[in-house]
Amino acid sequence: MSNTRAARKGKGGIGETIRTLIYAVLIAVVIRTVAFEPFNIPSGSMIPTLLVGDYLFVSKFSYGYSRYSLPLGMDLFPGRVFRQAPERGDVAVFKLPSDPSTDFIKRVIGMPGDRIQMIDSVLHINGEPVARERIDDFIVTRGNGNVLRVPQYVETLPNGRRYRTLDQTPDGPLDNTSVYQIREGFYFMMGDNRDDSQDSRVTFAVGQVPEENLVGRAEVMFFSTNGTGHFWEVWKWPTVIRWQRLFKTVQEY
Numbered sequence: 001m002s003n004t005r006a007a008r009k010g011k012g013g014i015g016e017t018i019r020t021l022i023y024a025v026l027i028a029v030v031i032r033t034v035a036f037e038p039f040n041i042p043s044g045s046m047i048p049t050l051l052v053g054d055y056l057f058v059s060k061f062s063y064g065y066s067r068y069s070l071p072l073g074m075d076l077f078p079g080r081v082f083r084q085a086p087e088r089g090d091v092a093v094f095k096l097p098s099d100p101s102t103d104f105i106k107r108v109i110g111m112p113g114d115r116i117q118m119i120d121s122v123l124h125i126n127g128e129p130v131a132r133e134r135i136d137d138f139i140v141t142r143g144n145g146n147v148l149r150v151p152q153y154v155e156t157l158p159n160g161r162r163y164r165t166l167d168q169t170p171d172g173p174l175d176n177t178s179v180y181q182i183r184e185g186f187y188f189m190m191g192d193n194r195d196d197s198q199d200s201r202v203t204f205a206v207g208q209v210p211e212e213n214l215v216g217r218a219e220v221m222f223f224s225t226n227g228t229g230h231f232w233e234v235w236k237w238p239t240v241i242r243w244q245r246l247f248k249t250v251q252e253y
Contacts, residue, residue: 036059040053047166047192050250053225056222056250058218060215064084066081087159092217096213098207106190108189112183115179118175130156134153166194186208186210188209
């Protein structure tokens with residue numbers, strides 16, 4: 001083979017590789033935009049449902065699409081298209097109203113038109129207390145080996161959705177609140193770790209979440225690490241992966 005032919009073949013091989021990479025990136029962008037997007041859990045606000053180090057897929061199609069479904073939040077159309085309202089009790093990712101570059105994940109508690117209030121740690125919806133059942137303590141093992149027992153409950157929402165919550169402090173700063181009247185087109189979001197969650201109860205930081213800010217519904221965990229290793233540190237996987245959490249469905253109790 002002549003040097004000229006070899007050079008043409010080499011250039012063709014490089015070109016084909018570049019095209020393949022471009023196609024792969026475009027396919028990934030489309031999947032992340034219209035189907036599923038991966039998220040990781042960086043804080044403990046959704047313990048015990050979600051733990052720090054969980055990685056999960058969020059379905060982008062569950063609630064339809066808004067500008068925040070698109071890369072970089074491109075403002076190509078107003079409101080939502082193919083709109084579907086979330087259900088009370090969904091675990092959802094949303095853009096922080098005060099800073100749309102920041103993703104939060106919480107549980108949908110209040111629907112448009114609802115009245116939400118916390119009284120002595122008990123959630124009230126439209127003047128009625130939500131059923132709450134005490135179960136075994138949630139066990140937290142600190143880095144120094146100390147064990148902390150946290151009171152744990154099962155809440156049952158009016159639509160029958162059940163999930164676990166933690167109540168670390170009987171009289172925490174967010175355990176007694178005024179009444180929040182939920183506006184049309186907005187949702188009230190709360191973390192399951194009730195005394196360690198900055199959510200819609202904190203009006204100056206989060207407040208009520210516009211429907212447009214919903215990104216998607218949390219579906220399934222595809223990876224989980226105990227925090228002593230990262231996703232890319234493959235050599236640590238045997239000891240750091242929480243195997244029992246893999247492929248666990250987020251929305252099921």
